[in-house]
Amino acid sequence: MAKVQKIKGFVDLFPEEASKFTFMETSAREVFSRYGFGELRTPVLEKTELFQKSIGEDTDVVGKEMFTFPDRKNRLLTMRPEATAGVVRAFIDSKTHQPGKISKFFTFGPMFRYERPQKGRQRQFYQLDAEIFGAPEAQADAELILMLMTFLNGIGLNKLTVELNSLGCHECRPTYKQALVDYYKAKDKDSFCEDCQRRMETNPLRVLDCKVPTCKELVADAPNITDHLCEECETHFMDVKTILDGAGIEYVLNPRLVRGLDYYVRTCFEVASFDIGSQTAVAGGGRYDGLVKNLGGPDCSATGFACGMERLAMLLDQLEAEQPDFYLAVVDNDAANAAMLFAQELRDKGLKGEVSFSGGSMKSRMRAANKTGAKVCLIMGGDELANKTITVKDMVGDREQETLDRALYLASL
């Protein structure tokens, strides 16, 4: 009998992979609750109009990527392509908002986008999402970025780049849009891709985001939004940057960052990794002040972000594959305590490695060292204990070994 195939772009998560997701969720829960966020779970299925009204008709997500179908009564439903719209709908439904009240939610779960599957891009993928309602202040945007980076650093991911931009507001963006349209008009319209020729009319900012190389080239000298911000947006953006600077969060200003969803105003950001192939964005977010009202709710500001968990899981894989710096092999039980303290000094220096807690035969210890894949095996026996030395055996190159003064070796690291 022919077996039933699974759906393209949908994946199974077996224990090894699923445990990474549990790990990320547990860490996120712990970090996000420290910032006052509470968990919200919303349905995976929503009315299609929710996404059309929020994400925007002219985005790739709504225009090309939604899993949409009629139910048995012919009502159009959509598998959520992201969490924000559903969280906003739930927040409005809860009728809990009062002027001046700040509400903070996080949610985890599967999202669905009909994209071309490739490494780091699936049709069902998981997001970790956080949203703040009722805080128009730049401080709320900065808090989200701080919380996101605290979470990412906490799970061991440090080699990430934060890209930051301000998209202006309903006051200053029209002037910028006009400047963009004037810029496009001065070019040959036909040299833009078909999508961009349409976008120029419907959503000129979206052209900046186009991945087609010719379009990329054509917009290289386009005006920057950050040169067109009104005074309030300028101050707002400055405050976000000042807080990030104060907290030591490194970021790159990217005036071309417009994000793929239409609801953003002012702050927007992405966190990228260059270690997972072409799909570099591991998280993205920003402010979307008008959306709650546009979806029939109160006039309430909002800001948030979402991380792609599959992409984070790929980075975690690389972490696990990272070679330990040392394996400290104790070959005489008398040296076990001193070895433990020496290992601690190595770790204080930032080195990564394990120590065999007790003495054992050289053969078994070397086998253990090989298994960990450590760059060097440090051997501590009776002689080393007595002479305050350490034997260092190279495990990746010539496999030579030498015995060195322990303090000098430490100082040389």
Ligand code: HAM
């Ligand atoms: P987004 O940038 O569309 O933003 O998605 C956030 C993250 O989800 C991306 O950075 C990426 O890591 C991951 N992601 C997106 N599509 C896929 C896919 N097909 N396969 C695997 N991972 C994917 C949003 O969704 C906004 N709702 C974020 C937000 C929250 N803005 C304000 N609040």
